[in-house]
Amino acid sequence: MKSFAVLSAAFLLALSLTVVRNQRKTSSFEASMQTNNSQALENLINKDDLSGTPPGPCSPPDRIIGTLEETAWRLWVASTCPVNQSVYPYVTWENWIEQAQMYPPNPANVLQIPASLAKSSSTPHLLHASPLALAINPGIGAIVPGLLGAADQNCNTAKAPPDNQKNLIICEEVRLNGSTQDYITGTTMWNRNGQKQLAASQADIQFPKPSIEVKADWIQLSSIGFDCANLPPSLSQSMHIETVSGHCFALVGIHLLSKLINQWIWATFEPQNLTTNPFRCKVLGCTDSFGSRPARTNGTFTALTPQLQGLMNDAKLAPEWKNYHLDGVQIRFVDSNNKPTLLGNSIIEGENVGMNLKQSSCISCHALSSIKKDGTDGITLLTSFPVGEPEPLPSSDWIRRDFVWSASLACPGGSFQNCNP
Secondary structure: OOEOOOOOHHHHHHHHHHOEOOOOOOOHHHHHHHOOOOOOHHHOOOHHHHOOOOOOOOOOOOOOOOOHHHHHHHHHHHHOOEOOOOOOOOEHHHHOEEHHHHOOOOHHHOOEOHHHOOOOOOOOOOOEOOHHHHHHOOOOEEEEOOOOOOOOEEEEEOOOOOOOOOOOEEEEEEEEOHHHHHHHHHOOOOOHHHHHHHHHOOOEOOOOOOEEEEEEEEEEHHHHOOOHHHOOHHHHOOOOEEEEOOEEEEEEEEEEEEEOOOOEEEEEEEEOOOOOOOOOOOOOOEEOOOOEEOOEEOOOOOEEOHHHHHHHHHOOOOHHHHHEEEEEEEOOOEOOOOOEOOOOOHHHHHHHHOOOHHHOOHHHHHOOOEEEOOOOEHHHHOOOOOOOOOOOOOOOOEEEOOOOHHHHHOOOOOOHHHOOO
């Protein structure tokens, strides 16, 4: 495996313009804080972000297309375009680097980029536990033993499973697209010392657009009583299922983050299935003006709109993907009435972490991603589930990492929540 050692001069120049040190201009985060983030959506979006024609269905947009819901769906469809029909990786985002590969346990070994190498059907699909679930609920880790010599999967038991699924096991993965990967590499954020240097110089970390992350949560179906060899059509035809290390897993929750405007866009998706996702839309409701008929639901099943069906058909998505629905989109800390905006997934935050979704705000949580110049990680500041406008950082020794939590994994010598720099 080759080491990733050289970046193009053009890319390094772009990074030097993006990571502005010392006498830097006000960041987009600070700008939103100054305006209390309650201005109308159009004030958050540059005219350039709204211009241009939509790209092809398998090309992610680099600007807002129509509404935020339409943009979220175009990002999701492009990331889910088929790669292979019968072998892993099946869809585009499975070809992106997994966050565990982005931050090597021993930085002295030099960063290696598996995603830059050719994929093959023999490439293992490795899942892991939810870092947030483990940080909040130590001791819920669970190993799913690989069958026939396959790799074990280090997952976790669900903190708040449905009453009839007490043995529920959930596994997770987080994929970073090329823009995100290149920025982390070029700014040396992939190792703790690099982040310390950025904090010491008060760098303004700003990921380029279109940076995209996909967080995917998978249920081990045997943990809720299903035989992989005899799955009912209500499961096999309504969601994406893969065999990983001899076990079948159903994809039940997807977060998609993308930086297309001066802030990140958060969107979350779930399949419509009462067995695996019984609480979808029940707490916060789901709103999707682009892809759902009706546009608002509190748990009742909805149909896809013709325009979303057409987009999926143009992308040649497999039939099971057409049962996934958008829960909601978030770009601001508070609404026009200065009330906190909320967004959460019934699986990712709800069943897996055990969070009350009325205390779930993706943007407020991610705003805490930060680093101190001595290497202390912002995860130590996460003592509750924040909503609304974030608190200021403790001192000028800290900088924010542009809402990206994966950077916490750059932690040699310890688990991410107890980093010993």
